[in-house]
Amino acid sequence: MSFQVSKNGDVTLVEVEGQLIVGNRQELKQKVLEQLENGDRKFVIDFSDTGYIDSSGLGVLVSLSKKIREQGGELRLSRLNEDLRTLFELTKLDTLFQIADTKEQALEGF
Amino acid sequence: MDSELVLELPTDVRSIEHAVEYVMQRCPGCERRTHRMTLNFRVGLTEALSNAMLYGNGHDPSKRVRVEVLVHDGAITARITDQGCGFDPGAVPDPTAPENLLKPGGRGLFLMRELLDEVSFNDEGNSVTLVLRLEPGTSPLEGGAPA
Numbered sequence: 639m640s641f642q643v644s645k646n647g648d649v650t651l652v653e654v655e656g657q658l659i660v661g662n663r664q665e666l667k668q669k670v671l672e673q674l675e676n677g678d679r680k681f682v683i684d685f686s687d688t689g690y691i692d693s694s695g696l697g698v699l700v701s702l703s704k705k706i707r708e709q710g711g712e713l714r715l716s717r718l719n720e721d722l723r724t725l726f727e728l729t730k731l732d733t734l735f736q737i738a739d740t741k742e743q744a745l746e747g748f
Numbered sequence: 749m750d751s752e753l754v755l756e757l758p759t760d761v762r763s764i765e766h767a768v769e770y771v772m773q774r775c776p777g778c779e780r781r782t783h784r785m786t787l788n789f790r791v792g793l794t795e796a797l798s799n800a801m802l803y804g805n806g807h808d809p810s811k812r813v814r815v816e817v818l819v820h821d822g823a824i825t826a827r828i829t830d831q832g833c834g835f836d837p838g839a840v841p842d843p844t845a846p847e848n849l850l851k852p853g854g855r856g857l858f859l860m861r862e863l864l865d866e867v868s869f870n871d872e873g874n875s876v877t878l879v880l881r882l883e884p885g886t887s888p889l890e891g892g893a894p895a
């Protein structure tokens with residue numbers, strides 16, 4: 639499990655490898671908040687290589703989205719697999735986030 | 749419950765992923781990697797363990813979580829028991845209500861109820877029993893326990 643952070647122009651891209659769960663959610667939160675404190679305002683979190691997100695992971699995404707919005711920024715998500723999409727739909731979080739089919743689409747639209 | 753698989757876990761959220769994987773590999777019947785197993789059962793068990801450790805045992809590393817799994821009559825049943833004081837599952841608000849959508853917590857029990865066929869608690873509220881029927885050909889989102 640790891641989080642790869644890179645820059646694409648003025649967009650910060652975070653790629654989640656493995657799972658985003660109760661055991662590692664704080665690590666993601668810390669990485670994104672560090673970038674936010676450094677002045678970054680546009681974020682894409684990509685789930686191309688993510689197997690599973692639990693309710694704690696969903697909660698961290700909600701929390702980060704709120705903090706980023708408070709600073710005038712935006713958090714977008716990309717490439718949720720079928721299972722992850724199901725979890726977002728069940729919890730209605732698909733209505734809260736802009737979710738792109740690919741990270742390229744998410745980056746282009748910013 | 750006449751369990752086929754019993755685990756005693758420490759209260760350590762880092763152990764959840766491995767425990768779920770262990771159950772998925774060792775439990776008779778779980779080798780069928782159907783969507784209902786890899787999504788519905790996996791999510792339900794993960795959320796139940798997470799709730800038991802975070803809220804039931806309150807992160808207390810001296811407390812343990814017991815997991816009992818039984819496959820019988822075409823269903824898999826998992827009972828997860830913590831050493832906490834229990835809670836009132838009826839008092840947990842709907843996380844999909846507009847006023848709760850921006851709250852970071854409160855989705856674990858909701859996901860269990862949506863994805864499992866039965867979710868029930870003991871009177872004390874510190875033990876949850878999850879049931880997933882294993883009928884072949886059932887779609888992943890059929891069923892769902894009553895709230």
